Amino acid sequence: MENIKISGFSDEIDSNINVQFRVLKKLGIEYFEPRGINGTNIADISDEQLVQLKQEMLNFGIKASSIGSPIGKISICDDFESHIDKLKRVIYIAKELDCRYIRVFSFFIPQGEKAENFRDEVMRRMKVMTKLAEENDVILLHENEKDIYGDTAQRCADVFETVNSPNLRAVFDPANFVQVGQKTYPDAYQIMMPYIKYMHIKDACGEEIVPAGQGQGCIEEILKDLYANGYQGFLSLEPHLGSFEGLVSLELDDKMLKLPKSGEGTFSLAFNELNKILDKIH
Numbered sequence: 001m002e003n004i005k006i007s008g009f010s011d012e013i014d015s016n017i018n019v020q021f022r023v024l025k026k027l028g029i030e031y032f033e034p035r036g037i038n039g040t041n042i043a044d045i046s047d048e049q050l051v052q053l054k055q056e057m058l059n060f061g062i063k064a065s066s067i068g069s070p071i072g073k074i075s076i077c078d079d080f081e082s083h084i085d086k087l088k089r090v091i092y093i094a095k096e097l098d099c100r101y102i103r104v105f106s107f108f109i110p111q112g113e114k115a116e117n118f119r120d121e122v123m124r125r126m127k128v129m130t131k132l133a134e135e136n137d138v139i140l141l142h143e144n145e146k147d148i149y150g151d152t153a154q155r156c157a158d159v160f161e162t163v164n165s166p167n168l169r170a171v172f173d174p175a176n177f178v179q180v181g182q183k184t185y186p187d188a189y190q191i192m193m194p195y196i197k198y199m200h201i202k203d204a205c206g207e208e209i210v211p212a213g214q215g216q217g218c219i220e221e222i223l224k225d226l227y228a229n230g231y232q233g234f235l236s237l238e239p240h241l242g243s244f245e246g247l248v249s250l251e252l253d254d255k256m257l258k259l260p261k262s263g264e265g266t267f268s269l270a271f272n273e274l275n276k277i278l279d280k281i282h
Contacts, residue, residue, distance in 0.1 A: 007031035008239075011036030012239055021059075031062065033064070064098070067103060076118045084129070094138055101198065126159055130165045134165060142159060156195070173200040178215060179204055184222065185221045193229075196233070201238065211273040212270065212273045212277060
């Protein structure tokens with residue numbers, strides 16, 4: 001299948017970007033989803049670090065598929081103005097890395113509260129973010145993360161329909177849907193399909209993250225249908241099969257922190273399992 005483009009969160013290999021790129025090249029992967037850069041979140045790197053990153057990308061022939069940003073991964077009650085400043089910085093970084101996609105979220109809902117009670121503020125914020133994306137010719141990719149407003153397919157669709165912009169599209173994350181109790185295929189997939197521009201390859205069996213194809217994410221069925229319908233987006237490996245530096249800032253609970261350390265082995269396992277699925281589809 002010639003139109004397959006594989007990327008991944010290579011900070012799950014190692015915090016050191018040089019090590020990340022060496023493993024990607026070894027596996028034959030030409031893209032990465034920048035998130036952890038030498039122990040610093042991509043949104044927080046300095047201009048000097050950005051220059052160094054661009055040079056390493058050039059040295060290894062690695063390109064950025066989407067910025068794995070933390071934008072929108074704050075409480076809906078947290079200050080938004082400073083967060084918009086961070087989005088502006090991320091957009092600048094994306095342009096410097098010649099990358100049009102930026103991964104975003106739709107804000108954590110306070111524990112015990114109903115998501116619908118915060119709908120108006122979520123939509124206001126998403127519209128402000130998307131307007132900024134339109135002005136800068138970048139595309140925000142909303143990920144269906146647990147515990148945010150858009151954690152179910154129905155609320156994700158609500159965001160896309162309400163904002164109504166080609167500059168806000170979907171990252172489909174099968175494992176995250178499994179973990180909020182949604183059937184990924186055909187249920188969530190059929191709702192999300194008109195908006196899907198990007199796939200995270202992550203699978204789950206209940207709460208446990210497992211290699212692609214070994215859980216309830218129906219990744220094979222989803223990819224088969226996507227490619228049959230002309231999908232040309234990325235498949236981005238987000239294995240989460242072990243703990244890694246920077247994980248504590250990504251997860252609300254500490255379950256994954258108790259896992260053995262991730263590295264080249266777990267990332268290679270994730271890559272090999274994805275290829276098994278692609279071979280079946282082919």
